[in-house]
Amino acid sequence: MHRNGVNFVRILLGFAIAVGIAYVLAALFFTSANLIRLAAVGADISLSDALRTYWFDLRGMAPSLVWTQYGTLIAIGFAIAFPVAAGLRSLAARSHSARRLAPYLYPLAGAAAITVILIRSYSEYEVFLIAGARGTVGWLAQCAAGAAGGYLFQLAIGRANAQEVRA
């Protein structure tokens, strides 16, 4: 019981870290992409302008009680994707050939969650409501943020899972 409680706290903490870091990275990539595009058409953006924009965006898209916020969507996405990844890890643990996939499943789940969010937000009007994801690089950068979140989650809960995979 005590061990289960510790694991639960570890999972919660890992989830919070994963969402937080993924969101911060996604927001930074988002703002960078937009500022680069503006600079390319002549906007003279100083460091203070850029920092102000990073800060605004970081707050503007942050997780909140509004489920449509990008940060909230990332949390929801991870909450769906990580249990799926955990299930796949369990399956992988039973197969000698699939075991080598286990270290990649949470990062893949994080990237997949972001991909689904981007597709979902795109599908309504077939435009990028997450404007920082425009273009291949913008899209991949957002997915990389999701993968980083997944990797951090894996690290945070690593001991329990490592034991599971070895079993």
Next chain:
Amino acid sequence: MSPARARTTTLLLAALALSLGAHAASIDRAAEASLQVEVLANGLDTPWGLALLPDGRMLVTERTGALLLLDAQGARIATIKNVPEAFVKLQGGLLDVVLHLKFESNSILYLSLAHGRQKHNTTRVVRAALDGDTLRDVQVIFDNTPKGTAVHYGARLAFLPDGTLLVTTGEGADYREQAQRLDVVLGKIVRINDDGSIPADNPFVNTPGAHPAIWSYGHRNPQGLYVDTQTGTVYSAEHGPMGGDEINVIERGVNYGWPIATHGIDYSGARISPFETYDGMREPLLFWTPSIGPGGLALYRGAMFPEWEGDLIVAVLGHKHLRRVDLENGRVVRQERLLQDRNARFRQVVIGADGAIYAVVENVDEAERSGQILKITRGTTLPATDESSPPSTSAPST
């Protein structure tokens, strides 16, 4: 965008919901008892443009592709034949209609429409002669730069007093930075001759690499355009993102800022740009934050409402009313909402020769095929309008 889709929108829905709630307090109530509203036509399928013919008949575009000929009382006379096929999707379709300045003698009209397919579509302008219930001599006279989104077409048409035609083009949303590029016709207002050729005195005809049709640039999605023939002043109404809807006075060669300078923010909650203003870019005459969703507009000149002489009447889609913008010496001194109890998305407004106001309603109660043409005339009494709102050139910014 259809109501059904709007209900399922993710980020955009939240943006609209916020804007709907926050804006109500700053604007005067209309003297609606003074207005007599007659529903001339009902059951239209997403009407977009309206042209009043000299004999009192009307031409109405439905975004879904039909051009309707109505009599002066709004009864349908015909669905015009040989109308070019439009790319009908999301905001695309058959859009505006305008008459040649010499329509009485040459029967020529102009249509704007979305043309192409999802991956490659344009804002197209065609010229044709109206012969009974058929278009003859249909000619494509303008296409803007192709884009791969089915939104932000602009597509409003208006003739300048010199006989040249202004056409608004949207920036296609995902291509917003292109509004600043002079080699791309997205997010521009262009000026062409009545046959589609380029006027020699356009501002960028001698600029290497620039498209010679460009008249002004830095626009997002201008769906309102009006030329005051008395003064030559050109007004545009432009959708902002989340906030930053604008009324602009359009001048030759001017950069209106989008997306480098804007009072709006993105639907995601992020900034479009670090800048609300920027050197060398023109500030709007008026902006609305939160957004109200302005469609078409007209400057009122007429005998029916002399107290509104020289005021702008703006068709408001998002907040569902007509808005009178009181201009004094080129400055906004107050605003007034009209017909806000009809739950109607106002798409366009046209002033008749007798001073009556004709309004195009895209839909009522978000219902399909509920578009209307309204004729607004003076009622029996006209109470004094409320003077309580403070004069300002812009709505409060958030």
